[in-house]
Amino acid sequence: MNPLHRVGGRLVDGLVSGAVDRAVNPARDHGPLREAVEGRTVLVTGASYGLGEATARLLAGSGATLALLARTESRLVELADELRAGGTRVSVHPADLNTPESLGDVADKILAEHGHLDVVVNNAGKSLRRSLALQHDRFHDFSRTMNVNYLGPVSLLLHLLPAMRRRGAGHVVNISTIGVRLPPTPRWGAYQASKGAFDTWLRSVTPELEPDGVDVSTIYMALMHTRMSAPTPIMRRLPGLDPDEAAELVARALVSRQREVAPWWVRPAGVPEVLGRGAYSAALRRLYERSADSARAQGLADGADA
Numbered sequence: 001m002n003p004l005h006r007v008g009g010r011l012v013d014g015l016v017s018g019a020v021d022r023a024v025n026p027a028r029d030h031g032p033l034r035e036a037v038e039g040r041t042v043l044v045t046g047a048s049y050g051l052g053e054a055t056a057r058l059l060a061g062s063g064a065t066l067a068l069l070a071r072t073e074s075r076l077v078e079l080a081d082e083l084r085a086g087g088t089r090v091s092v093h094p095a096d097l098n099t100p101e102s103l104g105d106v107a108d109k110i111l112a113e114h115g116h117l118d119v120v121v122n123n124a125g126k127s128l129r130r131s132l133a134l135q136h137d138r139f140h141d142f143s144r145t146m147n148v149n150y151l152g153p154v155s156l157l158l159h160l161l162p163a164m165r166r167r168g169a170g171h172v173v174n175i176s177t178i179g180v181r182l183p184p185t186p187r188w189g190a191y192q193a194s195k196g197a198f199d200t201w202l203r204s205v206t207p208e209l210e211p212d213g214v215d216v217s218t219i220y221m222a223l224m225h226t227r228m229s230a231p232t233p234i235m236r237r238l239p240g241l242d243p244d245e246a247a248e249l250v251a252r253a254l255v256s257r258q259r260e261v262a263p264w265w266v267r268p269a270g271v272p273e274v275l276g277r278g279a280y281s282a283a284l285r286r287l288y289e290r291s292a293d294s295a296r297a298q299g300l301a302d303g304a305d306a
Contacts, residue, residue, distance in 0.1 A: 024222055024240075025245075025263055026262060028249055030251045030252040030254075030255045030256065031256070033062040033254065035255075036062075036255045037063065039063060039064075039065070040118035041064070041067065041116065042065070042118065042119040043067040043110060043120045044056050044059070044067070045069045045120075045123050045156070047079065048071070048076050049075065050224070050226040050243045051250070052068075052070065052121075052123045055123065055247045055250045058244075058247045060090075065089040066083065066091070068080060068090060068091070068092055069094075069095050069106070069110075070094070070095070071094065071095070076093075076094060093110055096152075097124055097148045098147045098148050099152075100152045100155035101155070103155045103156045103159065107159030108159070110160070116167060117163070117170070119170070119173065119254065120160060122174045123250075125175065125195070126148040126191075128145050128188075129188055129293070130187060130293055132189065134298065141190045142193075145191055145193075146194045148194070149197075149198055150197040154198065161214065164209075164212075169213045171214070171216075171217070172209075172215070172216045173218075173253045174198070174202055175221055175250070176218050177192075177195050177220065178220045178221065179191070179196075180220070186291075187293065203218075206259070216259065217258060217261065218259065219249050219250065219261040220260065220263070221241075223240030223241070224240055224241050224243065224246050225242055249261055
């Protein structure tokens with residue numbers, strides 16, 4: 001191929017990709033992150049992989065002190081050692097949000113080591129896409145997603161927020177999903193219900209926290225290409241952000257402290273259900289009938305549920 005053709009093709013691809021990115025995702029521009037986090041202590045949950053790991057690296061590069069929480073201790077230790085070698089102060093806290101009753105002790109250890117937290121990035125989550133027909137004997141699908149996405153984060157914050165409120169300063173950044181802002185869709189019942197529960201709780205307590213100097217920001221994230229989304233084939237073909245790009249949205253929330261970071265189209269996307277409920281329901285039925293559960297959801301492949 002002519003080299004000029006290759007260059008031209010890459011240029012066109014880049015322009016198209018950039019246009020799709022701007023149409024689908026929130027803007028990732030933000031002010032100086034270092035001014036927002038340098039010298040401050042930030043807890044990142046789900047820090048062992050994906051967005052949590054990318055966020056930890058970004059914060060370390062901007063001078064933050066980090067507390068890292070996730071289930072996989074070996075990954076946390078590996079990441080912490082790497083960040084410490086670059087001069088970042090890091091503590092490691094293995095914990096499983098699926099056991100909310102255990103998180104009080106974890107919170108106490110974090111506060112004992114750091115004295116206080118300035119920011120909590122609530123990133124850990126469990127994704128699940130599975131048809132109801134495959135869940136009749138899988139109540140644990142619902143209990144696990146509710147624990148990891150709702151009850152666990154609530155338990156952790158119940159132990160961490162009092163110190164923030166006493167100090168009169170703090171910031172909670174929640175990584176949510178556009179799924180809680182859009183009409184519910186087939187196969188996502190357990191996931192959307194659990195994420196929606198935490199979103200509702202956090203929005204409910206925000207007016208109680210703000211007078212005490214604690215800000216709350218929620219990022220309604222569109223598709224991220226991570227190990228959680230990978231098992232669903234259709235998601236691999238849709239436009240989305242990689243973890244490093246998504247971490248820039250966390251930076252935007254940390255700098256701006258705005259209540260919501262979301263794609264521009266979230267609000268208008270709910271209009272069809274309101275104006276044409278019957279037609280919208282029929283479209284969702286066709287979507288369900290013409291799609292399928294992933295191999296993992298059907299139990300045909302090893303790995304995490306998806």
